[in-house]
Amino acid sequence: MFQYIKKVLKHLKNKKTNDEDSAPQSSQLSLSLDLNSNLDTLRKIFSISSDIVIREFAFGQKPQIHAALIYVDGLVDKATINQSIIKPLMYDSRTICSEETHKENIDHIKTTLLSVGEVKQITSINKLVDGCMSGDTILLINGFDEALVMSTRAWETRGVQEPQTENVVRGPREGFSETLRINTSLLRRKIKNPDLILETMKIGNRTKTDVCIAYLNSIVNPALIDEIKRRLNRINTDAILESGYIEQFIEDAPYSIFATVANSEKPDVVAAKILEGRAAIFIDGTPFVLTVPMLFVESFQTSEDYYSRTFFSSIIRILRYVSYMITILTPGVYVAVLAYHPELIPTPLMFTLMASEEGLPFPLFLELFVMVLVFDILREAGVRLPRPVGQAVSIVGALVIGEAAVAAGIVSDFTVIVIAITAVSSFVIPAQTDSASMLRYILLILGGVMGGYGIIIGLICALVHLATLRSFGTPYLSPLAPLVRRDLKDTFIRVPIWGMATRPEDIGAQESKRQSSGLKPTPPPEEENQTRS
């Protein structure tokens, strides 16, 4: 049977590669010398789209030269087009240019007439159309088989706002927005260094989404960049609408409940990760920037850990690990202990529990399972619904579940407490909320079916699975497994910034030294004190 399945799989694989081979080669159309034929070709490509503007005009003095501007309405800055392209060509050219010059050389127009920052000469119609779709303005001139593509990109954006996720008390409040350039500029403002490389490529056959890899050239492991490029280049898809698309194409373990690609909405977080030797992947159209490689312990770190002082942030970080255990274990352990191991409960608590369970119609396991389910439904409803309605849902949910269900004798009040603790703890680790939710169900079922034995099996399986995961070559559980003692400085506790002289080892930065050691602030030497007093 296996051999049969193997055969089928192999067949499917072959078919896939064939498909790729037979994909139609986009014909490399080039511009002709005749303006009208060029315009016809472009009109055919753009067909009847209403937002395409083709402005034909003539410039120069006898003989007048016919030209055309093509741009997408809404993606361009009209003021720039009017002031810096049309006006110089139509008015200034009469006085400045002699007849011959611009006839001979399109360069001349580019260098003397167009007062636009970025101008490219392009012959391929495909590239020209791509540029136009991205907000560039195309200038076609009769008698030239080259077009001038001018960067006039400007469109309505959301601007830099405070991100909805990753809230902080202390730290920068700016968040990424939907525009790639704004996002990269935010990063550039954090790391003002030519060493920060931003490599752009287009992914998505139809959406032609800009994807940008950002890294620090002298720090990052070159193999990591090669691997990212390899994975990005094999994406051959229609559309990239969000970084989640890219994430699912490039992640290491697509069937794992644990994410192996991290994301963030905050420039300071992404900058910190790049400075540790990671690479970031910006995708146009989403404020969520991917960073790789991702470590499991990364989920328990927040930017604020580094901004507040070391003791408090260490305690909070330990609390996050505890909360993670609480949120995945509580329902499962509760069922396991009550249903299989009541001897573990202290006697007075046993009586309290028994009294609250007295007369309840449903088995404990069912009770817990339904309540966990209801919690997830409520959470989902709260996220999806418009904000005013969302609040109503949570009020109704809390009232119905918390009060009425207990009063009606359907659910024990202990169950409500357990669910409440589970729910609250799950919000402490936003990066692992999804995996925690899955683990919670798995452990609840195992605990309900096999008791403590099931919980242990579940935890061991999860641990083994975590230990096998890798993210872009970095062991997922690093620096815990394999143990990197040096990197424990930023795992369960967070040592002071002056104590973090090295970058995380397993990420494989070329230059592991971050700062010189011995930066601990100390009082000035004795003699100095004396002279001052």
Place this chain on the structure above:
Amino acid sequence: MKKIMSLMICIILTFNLTGCWSYHELNDYAVVVGVGIDKAESGNVLLTAQIAKPSALAKDSKGGGSQEKAYWNITNEAETIFSTVRSYTHESPRKLYFQHNKVLIFSREVAEEGVQKYIDFFVRDNETRIITWVLVADKDKPSDILDIERGLEKVPAINIDKLVEAQQYNAETYSMKLLPFLQRLMSKTTAPVAPLIEISGEGEEQKIVISGSAVFKKGKLVGQLNKTETRGLLWVDGEVKSGIIVVECPDGEGKVDLEIMEASSTVTPEIKDGNISIKIEIKEQSNLGSQSCAENLATSEILKLGEKNASAIRNEITASVEKAQKLNADVFGFGEAVQRKYPGQWKELESKWDDIFPNIQVEIEVDAELYGTGKIGEPAHPDEE
């Protein structure tokens, strides 16, 4: 693919390994908190199980504690312990659950007959626990003792549980859990002891008290130790955690309470010319707890107190050794101490131990030290000058 399949099979097979394949709702259980074992007139086992009623015990949010009893005693008789336990299913709608059992009370009759045939179930069964307290009812029936609802607890068995636990502050009772009791019971020479419990007072004034220690030999009750003798035994076993020693003031005009803070013991047997002697060394530290005389004891006088303290301890030990030798019950485990030190000679000594034990020479050395006078130095007494 093969790997995944074999992994799946492994996981599925592990499901069969579970020992306690038993999902039970909490309210399927009748939680037994106390067990009394007696003998029926017919010679059958008479077993009283005390079942706690959680609904009466839980805090009622609506206010006002319920007046109903928080426990339910059911008594049953059958040929053996286990059959008695199972015969409860005829009376109790819920399965008896012994994991939270706190106390196991043997009646005097049962104790005199020998506890071994009754105790087996409580250590063999997987639902009983070895941390249960073992007690012997002095005069009263266990079922009566388990029906005295006094004090701060609503359930008698839990009251007894806390009572036994509190004995460590006085070190006059040998609190005995099922496991050490069993270890002593199964030993060839060491005699088990267990606290004696009885009802004191009449009518509404009835309460449960612990009156001394029962001494077993070969599983049968042979005698009892009073409180002083029990403390002597505890000294030798190094089980004294806290307690009060009362001595005379150096000037003889009052009493001084010494609070025991720390104590340890070493028992060293020695065989010389065929004679066995035991050397007991006690190291004790105590604090001046209170004094009724006017003398300032926070001086060199305190050394005299130390001597008195030591002699008080010595007296207690001597009393218990004499009693044990009289009963010919090796409650101290001297036999095992000899076996550990002279394993070669033990083989012949073992069979003769009953003849040897009553005549063993016991040497007692007490090193008692007073190291503090509490929060004040001079006595809380008007200055007489």
